[in-house]
Amino acid sequence: MSKGEPTAADLGEFGLIDRLAAALGAPSDERLVVGIGDDAAVWRAGDAYVIGTTDTLVAGVHFLPDRVAWRDVGWKALAVNVSDVAAMGGTPSFALVTLCVPPETPAGTLDELYAGLRECAEVYGVTVAGGDIVSSSVFTVTVALAGAALVSDGGAPLLLRRNAARPGDLIAVTGPLGGSAGGLRGLREGTQLEHPSLLEAHMHFWPRVDAGDIAVRAGIRSGVDISDGLVQDLAHICEASNVHAELRLDRVPLHPDLIPAYPQDAPLMAATGGEDYELILVGSRGAIELADSALRRHLELPDDEQLTIVGEITAGPADVRVLDASGSEVKFARGGWDHLKRR
Numbered sequence: 001m002s003k004g005e006p007t008a009a010d011l012g013e014f015g016l017i018d019r020l021a022a023a024l025g026a027p028s029d030e031r032l033v034v035g036i037g038d039d040a041a042v043w044r045a046g047d048a049y050v051i052g053t054t055d056t057l058v059a060g061v062h063f064l065p066d067r068v069a070w071r072d073v074g075w076k077a078l079a080v081n082v083s084d085v086a087a088m089g090g091t092p093s094f095a096l097v098t099l100c101v102p103p104e105t106p107a108g109t110l111d112e113l114y115a116g117l118r119e120c121a122e123v124y125g126v127t128v129a130g131g132d133i134v135s136s137s138v139f140t141v142t143v144a145l146a147g148a149a150l151v152s153d154g155g156a157p158l159l160l161r162r163n164a165a166r167p168g169d170l171i172a173v174t175g176p177l178g179g180s181a182g183g184l185r186g187l188r189e190g191t192q193l194e195h196p197s198l199l200e201a202h203m204h205f206w207p208r209v210d211a212g213d214i215a216v217r218a219g220i221r222s223g224v225d226i227s228d229g230l231v232q233d234l235a236h237i238c239e240a241s242n243v244h245a246e247l248r249l250d251r252v253p254l255h256p257d258l259i260p261a262y263p264q265d266a267p268l269m270a271a272t273g274g275e276d277y278e279l280i281l282v283g284s285r286g287a288i289e290l291a292d293s294a295l296r297r298h299l300e301l302p303d304d305e306q307l308t309i310v311g312e313i314t315a316g317p318a319d320v321r322v323l324d325a326s327g328s329e330v331k332f333a334r335g336g337w338d339h340l341k342r343r
């Protein structure tokens with residue numbers, strides 16, 4: 001390495017993405033509808049639109065192999081990808097699975113992994129169509145997942161894009177947040193068994209394919225899944241759409257077991273913790289209300305609000321301002337997750 005050359009950690013995840021995208025050059029294939037920079041890529045195939053995404057779990061980085069069930073790792077390996085398809089408003093279909101396996105791994109561990117992966121595949125209608133296995137010193141599982149976008153009568157794909165938020169739009173979330181951060185904290189502190197529902201939220205969450213599909217049918221055109229944290233994922237929408245967001249922290253729905261477990265930190269964990277895999281949906285009030293009532297009917301919960309409005313989009317600097325109940329700005333030490341920055 002030459003002196004002064006930046007490392008991956010210096011660039012950070014998002015700086016590295018920009019650099020690698022520049023190395024590839026601008027895509028020239030006119031069938032590409034959504035390239036690098038959204039939850040998933042989208043390309044045209046005949047009259048259909050394919051949604052493609054991939055995500056990796058690394059032992060010791062994304063999960064603690066001695067503290068979690070391998071079955072849950074298998075579920076999560078597919079579910080994080082299903083969530084990215086949901087975040088585009090699509091429906092998942094076929095997956096490829098690549099395993100990097102230390103040779104001494106017991107076969108029963110992989111049986112457990114695949115039991116969880118199969119469970120997730122069956123719930124979400126995914127078929128595992130192939131993959132690859134290589135030897136490695138660290139266990140990793142990579143899933144590449146394809147899905148389909150809903151297509152309008154005119155033949156256009158109906159998608160939830162990061163760049164489609166407009167001033168005047170409302171910001172809604174599809175469910176309570178912070179449970180996953182609580183589960184992760186329990187794992188780190190060795191108290192995970194005291195809060196089983198938080199551990200469940202961290203390892204066995206349910207991607208919101210239902211909500212993404214209903215959202216695009218209701219006319220919502222902007223959304224993202226909450227993987228890095230509510231504030232940071234909302235900031236991705238602000239940057240891509242060049243709009244400002246005002247987020248009301250007191251309106252963010254909290255996982256019901258988060259408050260008793262971590263009363264001091266619950267709101268902050270819900271705003272910045274990440275890996276909740278609920279959706280942020282951004283659209284007009286009419287579209288949000290239409291989606292909310294459709295989701296209530298779908299889930300047969302007519303009296304329960306399904307989309308919680310947590311803020312609004314305005315014209316202004318392309319970032320997120322977090323406000324408390326009195327309208328005062330809340331400052332955070334950190335906004336969310338970057339996969340390469342050390343902390």
Ligand SMILES: [Mg+2]
Pocket residue numbers: 039083084087224225226227
């Ligand atoms: Mg995502």
